[in-house]
Amino acid sequence: MYSRMMFKNSLTVVILCISSLCCDGWILHAKSLCKEMNENSAKGSNITIKYTIRNHFAEPWFEYEQNVTSEAGQPFIRFMEQAAENDINFQFSSRHSSKQGYAVEGLGKDMLAGTPGLAHWRFLKAPSTVLSLDVSRYIPKDGDHLILDFATVWDFAM
Structure with missing residues (x-):
């Protein structure tokens, strides 16, 4: 002892x-x-990112953009929450999986949701880099332009 x-x-x-x-x-x-x-x-310092949500795939078509300032070191989902507080068009719903983190299921004031096997929310760093991390694991850097794009599964192959 x-x-x-x-x-x-x-x-x-x-x-x-x-x-x-x-x-x-x-x-x-x-x-x-x-x-x-x-x-x-x-x-403890703040960063600002540009956040875009867009749907050029199915009605209702839309594209909204907003600058979001939040604490550095926070996952992107925290920036999404702040954007949703600032603008109803950025509201979202998500599903959590222990292996894949948070997957965006519905987005926008109409909560446009993906169709299983056909369309999903694709997570991009502008202009067209598909991010392999989910919205709860990606840590934005100051000046990032992050996009959630409603896209077909064929767009994911690009």
């Missing part, structure tokens, strides 16, 4: 030493820890 307690106290001291010395470069593996500490401190 005494050795466990001593080890626990020693570990606390080592962690404290690493956190106070790492930014001076004294410990070999502390560079990555310093990088994480510095990246996490930047999360």
